[in-house]
Amino acid sequence: MRNFLERFYELYPHSEIQDYVKLAYQMSYGVTHFFTNSEDSLHFLKLETSQMEPHSDKFLYECLNDNLVRVNLRPYLAHHLDLEELNANFYQTSLLEMPKLSYFLDLAKESKSFLLNHGFKEAEFDEFMKDYKDRDYPPVHHTKTYTECYHPAYRLISRDRLSPQIKSLKIMDFLESFKKGPMTVIAFDGKCASGKSSVAQLLANELGATIIPADDFMDGSDAEIGINSKRLINDVLTKLQPEKPLSYGRYDCSTKKMETIKIPKVGNWVILEGAYSANSAIRKYLNLIAYFGISDAEQTARLKKRSPENFEDFQNKWIPRENRYLEKEQIVLHADIWI
Template sequence: MTVQDSLLLQNKLHPSLQPQDVVKLCYQAAFGGEHLLKDKAIAQTYLMREFSAVPAENAALYEEISPEICRVSLPSWKGHGLPPEWLFPLFVLSADRMTNNRQLFEQALSTAGKLVSAGRLSFSPAAWQQYLTQYWTVGCHPVHHSSIYREKEHPSYRLVQKRFVRLFPLLERMAALPKTDGTRVLAIDGRSASGKTTAASLLEQIVSASVIHMDDFFLPPQLRTDSRLSQPGGNVHYERFQKEVLPHLGLRKAFSYTAFSCQKMCLSGRRTVPESEWQIVEGAYSFHPVFGDYADLLAFSDIGPQEQMQRILKRNGSKAAQIFADRWIPLEEQYFKAFSIPQKADICF
């Protein structure tokens, strides 16, 4: 979605849009919400207070305002049963990853001006020029919504990068799980380069989870016999996972396990899994039936074959990409097919 598309969508969704609100949208598209996070403790307190005051709504969770940024509705977040404690890290992560871009801001304003001149926004060219003249007298700066917009639209949202929207359905499923005295367990299986590790890393920050990586349980070279690798999922050291991890899952207690190093091709040190409300087992083969039903929620991370190879090539280089294509991806696909892994998932994303 381009900035023009976003402006036209906002004009349609919010007919009380004023020049001041368009400038605010263009500013947010270019700079995000970093200016609101000078003191994160105050920003979090303000979010919690605002969230408790808004009514719950069963509406869309977000509206796009640029190719990279969306406005996540607090009433909708509440209506979807999502806790505000999960939204604040998304807001912080989004602000931290934004690059202030004055040129993008001015380009967005130029696009808005063309739409106003063409009569495609809900106010006159004269009103637009009058507000812009007033705005630039104090230089480039963030602005509030107009009083008319606040009265009619009741805006209540936080800015979040669109790259995180992929996780929203998964977060909803996680929020719907009943709380327990122990730890709730999420398993994320899926195809190579589909974003499993990235998703787990983000969830670690969003829901304060501890993460166990299946990469730490690759089968050591001395165990990679033809017989073993012919088994679906045989290239994961599931015996060690069963011994070192499985007994601890679901228990609200820290533990540690020995990690396999893909660089050294051997066991290399121990990894500590801290006590937490959530445990995430991330990586291919995490749904292996030999582990039983250890997880409260199963999520499958998917990707098309063409994009998969493009990502692997970019991430690992051409030599490693060829090894993935010839060896690791076929082994994964064998496992997915043999055990109907995508169909076993509670949610695919």
């Protein structure tokens, strides 16, 4: 929760206590628009978007946590994306069973601690929550200040319903505003089964990006950081040159042997793709970090489908190690963009 509060504070510095409570409420209750069917929700979506000007001054979507995102309507329209698809995702998200009150109260407590460390007054927070409790914790709106500063217009959907295409569009929007040099190295780090490789391939097709899989350096030499960072630095990161060839050794886990990978010409965009790709040992060689998240339930479902024979190893060994790494290395906070 704290990582997401930090990012929210950074993006929306004029937020008030009520806006943070709304954030915690959405994380806990999800969609609270009580449409009886998807046709009604589509009608209201089309009505709302008919009155707004499309533009891309915000991210296409913003992550609330590993479970939910806010899809911003103006950039969604600017990309000429399908409103019916967005509505279907929104409506399906509204049907999800969410943790609700006890979880909300825990998040509110975390929010209070965070806000007190950022100059908010304890008495004001307590007074707001007392009044809020007296009203039986109803859905809450953004404040007037937040609305005037940021003009919120979005739909809440499950993060698991984001397509690789939507994720790649968010990254490309971000890259357009990034001042790049002759070569830009981007790490795609985050949870396994979160779509890193699919999005990397889309960007390779769209931008001519070169993909370096971090798994190529997973040779068992580091029990905590799952890749051989030293070999990655020496064989790849210090030798990358745009428009030049590159060769490096890939460790094959099945044969326990090295094989040579040859890249005829390195692109202007290089994607270091995979878990552990933004660890502190190699971070100085990176220009950007993208964090990929996924809900626990969806991660489990994807891994069971993708690698049923290895699922127990994922569950008992690889995922716990990955989660320890993400927490220790604070990848979420170091990330320039959340996918």
